[in-house]
Amino acid sequence: MTDVFGRSAEAWAGAHGLPLHLTWLPRVRENLRAFSGVFRELYPDGAVRYAVKASCHPALLAAVREEGAGADVASPFEARAALEAGMDPRALDLNGNCKEDALIREAVARDMLVVADSVEELALLQAAATTEGRTARVLLRLSGFELGPVTGEDIFTAGPWSKFGIPLGEIPGVLAALDTWPALRVLGFHTHIGSQITSPEPYLAVLGRMIDLGADLRARAGACRILNLGGGFPVNYLDAAGWEAYRRRLAARDGFCWNDGTGGLQPGPDGRLDPGAWRGEAYHSPWPKEAMLRAVLQGEVRAWGRTLGARQALAALGGPRLLVEPGRSIVEDAGATLCRVAHVRRTAGGHAFVTAEMGVLGHGDALLEGLPNRWSVAGGAADPEPFEAFIAGNLCFSGDLLSRTLVAFHRRPVRGDLLVARDTGAYTSHFIASNANAYPRMPRILLHGDGRETVMAERDRYEGLFPQPQGKR
Template identity: 25%
Template sequence: MDHFLYRDGALYAEDVPLAEIAAAVGTPFYCYSTATLTRHFKAFDEALAGMDHMICYAMKAASNQAILRLMASLGAGMDVVSGGEYARAKAAGVPGDRIVFSGVGKTRDEMRMALSGGVRQFNLESEPEMEVLNAVALEMGVVAPVTVRVNPDVDAKTHAKIATGKSENKFGIPITRAREVYARIAEMPGLKAVGIDVHIGSQLTDLEPYRQAFTKVAELTEALRADGHDIIRLDLGGGLGIPYERNNTAPPLPKEYGAMVQEILGHTGCEIEIEPGRLIAGNAGVMVSEVIYVKQGEGRDFLIIDGAMNDLIRPAMYDAHHDIVPVVEPAPGAEQQPYDIVGPVCESGDTFAKQRMMVPLAAGDLVAFRSAGAYGAVMSSEYNTRPLIPEVLVHGDQFAVIRKRPSFEEIINRDTLPEWM
C-alpha cells in the first residue's frame, strides 16, 4: 500500500495534489510520502516482534537526509556501503553503534572513519579485507566488531545484475570455508567476530531462496558455536521485493518473511539484523514528469517527456518496469493507445517503456512514475549537463523541497580551470 491515490480527478501524495507541487518546483521531480515510509518501516518492525532485532535501513536505496532522519526517528539503524554513506548516516544523527558497514571494497580510510566515529560491525567480504581491517584496528589501538558475509550459493531467482548469493557473484566468502575463516579471525587481535552475515540479492519475490540460505546459516551458527565462537547476531541482509506492476502477483509480505525467520532461526537466540531498502522506499516515491511533445513515428507514437535516463536509470540499466500514470485521472473506461515513452537524452537507451498502453496525452500533461522511491534519485546523474532533479517530501497536507534543483551556473562552477588556461 502507498499514499499516492486519485482524489477528485487528480493524483495526490497524501493530502497534496502532485500538480500543485509541479507548479511550485517544476518538473521533473521526485516526491516521497512520509506516511508510506513510516508504514513500511513499521511493517518490518512488527513482523519481527518477539525476536531481539534491529532494522538497519539500507540507505543506498534512498539516502536524502530527511529520509534518514525519519528512519532514525522510527528506531532504524543504518546499513552503509561507503564512507560517504557513513558520513550521511552520522549527519542524520544516527549513532555509530547503530551503523552496519557493508560493501566489498572498504578502503583503509573508510575503516578508520568508522572505527573513529563508532560502528556496530563491519560485514567482511573477503580474507584480504579481513587482514587489512585487523591491521588498521591494531594501528588505532581498538578492536573491530565483525561478521563474515557468507555466500551460500543460493539462486535468488532475480535479475542477474542484482543477484548476490551465487558462487559466481563477487560477494562474500564461500560458506564451505566459513569455519576456516572464523578460526583465522579468532587469531587476529584487532578483530572480534560477533555474528554471521548473508545477503542473496534484491527484488526477491519468493521466500524459498531465503529459506535455503537461512537454513544454511542456522547450521553454520551451531557449527561455529561448537568451535568456540560467540555468535550473537545474524545479519540477514535485505532484498524482499515490491510490486512494480500493480496487476502482477504481489511479493511476500514482511509478516510472512518474519514468520519464516522465526521458524528457521528463532531457536538460535541470536539478535536478528535485517537491511531492507527497496521495500521501505520503493513504493514510497514517485517521479513526476511533463510531456514535452507527442511525436508520430513510423507505425508508433512517442511521448517525449522532460524526465530522462539520467533522472531514472533503472529502465535503461535493468529493463525495469515502472507503472506510468497520468496525474489527471482518466475517465472510467477511457480509450487507450500504445506509446513509446522516451526522454530527451541523445541515447536510444533513454526509453522508459515501449508500446505502453496509455490514455491519449498532450504536451503539458503530467505523468507519474510509480515505485520510483528506491534507486531513483540516488542513481541519478548530470549527464548531458541536466541538473539533478528536486526531491520533495510530503507530510499530510504539507510538502517541502529536501533537495533543490541546481542552476546551470552552480553545475559549471564546480569545474576548475588549470593555471595554464
C-alpha cells in the same frame, strides 16, 4: 485532479518545477513499522537496518531512527549522513567491497558493526582495531550460494559470480584461523542475496546455512550472536492479475515490448514463449515487503541435519540477533516522479510513444531493469479506449526509454500534460542518474506529511555542471 501525496500534480509542478521527485515520509514510516511489527510478533530479537543506498538524506534517516531502525551504510557519505541523523553508530552496519582505510578506522573507532567482505579485509580491520586500541565487531559476509535464478542476474549478489563476500568454501579456514585476528570479535554472518527476491525459499536456504555455520562459530568462539539476512524484500510493481496479464502480453508478441523484446520470458520446449517461465527480476510477489519477513520466520529451514522451523533452528543456536537490511521495500512505494509531456509520436514502424521532458537516466534503475513503474497522465476525461504508448525521454539511443513496455493512459496525452510515475522511491533519480546530454538531475523533495518539506537534492545548475572560470559570471 490527479492527487499526488495530497496535492494536485500541477500544484507540485508549480511549487518546485519539473521534472521532480517526491518522497512521502509517512509511507516510509509505515513500511518501517510493518517490518518491526513482524519482528515484535515473531522474533523479538530482530532489528531493521535500513539500506541507505535506496534513498539517502539525513532528514529521511532521522525518521528511520525515530522508527527505531538502524542503517546499512556502504560509503563514507552514507555513514556520515546516518551519523548526522543522530543514529547510534552501534546501530550501523558497514557494508561494501571497497571500504576506504579512513572509513574502516572510523567504523572501528565508533564501534559500528563491520560486515567483512573478504579475508583481506579481516587483516585491514585487525590493523585498524590495533591502532585504535579497540576490539572490532565483525560479521562475515558470505557468497557462493547455488540458489538458481532468484532475481535478475546482475542483482543476485550471493552466488558464485558475486563480487561480494567470502566464498562459503573458505569459511571453515577462516573460523579455524580466528586467532590470527585477535582484535576482531566475529559475531556471526551476513548474506545479501540480491534485490527483489520474490520467494521465501532463497532466504530460507541461506538462513539454514548461516545457522549451521553459526554452530561452527559457536564451537570455535563460544557464541554466534548475530545473523544478518540482508535486504531484497520485494515490492509489487504489479498486482497478481497485472503480472499475469503483463507476461501474457509479452508472450503474445503483439508489440507490447519495445523492439519486439520478450523481457524475462523464456521459450518453452516447443520454442514458443511461455508466460509461466520468467527469468530475472519479477514484478510481483505473494510476499511483498514485510510479508516476506513473516514468511521466512514462519518457514522451515534445513539446519542441524534436518528440516525444522526457522525460529526453532534459531533458538537452537541460542537465539542470535536477526538483522535485515531492507531498502527498496521501505522507500519504493513512497516515491513519485513528475514530468511534462513534450510530444506524442509514432515510430517509423507505427508504434506510439510519448516523449517526456526528462533525462532518461534521471529515472535511475527503471532504465536498467525495465521496471513497469505505474505511469499515468494527470487529469482529463477518459477516452473511450485507453491510449497505449511507450515513454521516451532525453538520451541518445533508441532503446533508452522511460518505459520499454506499453503504458495504458486513460486518455491520449498532449504536449504540456503532466506525467506521474509511482513507485519510484528507491534507487531512482540520484542513484544511477547522470548528466548525460548535460541534462540537469531533478530535485528530490522529502514530504514530512505535516506540510514540512526537506530538499534532499537540488536541481542541477549550469554552473554546477560547468564551473565558471574565476571572475566570469
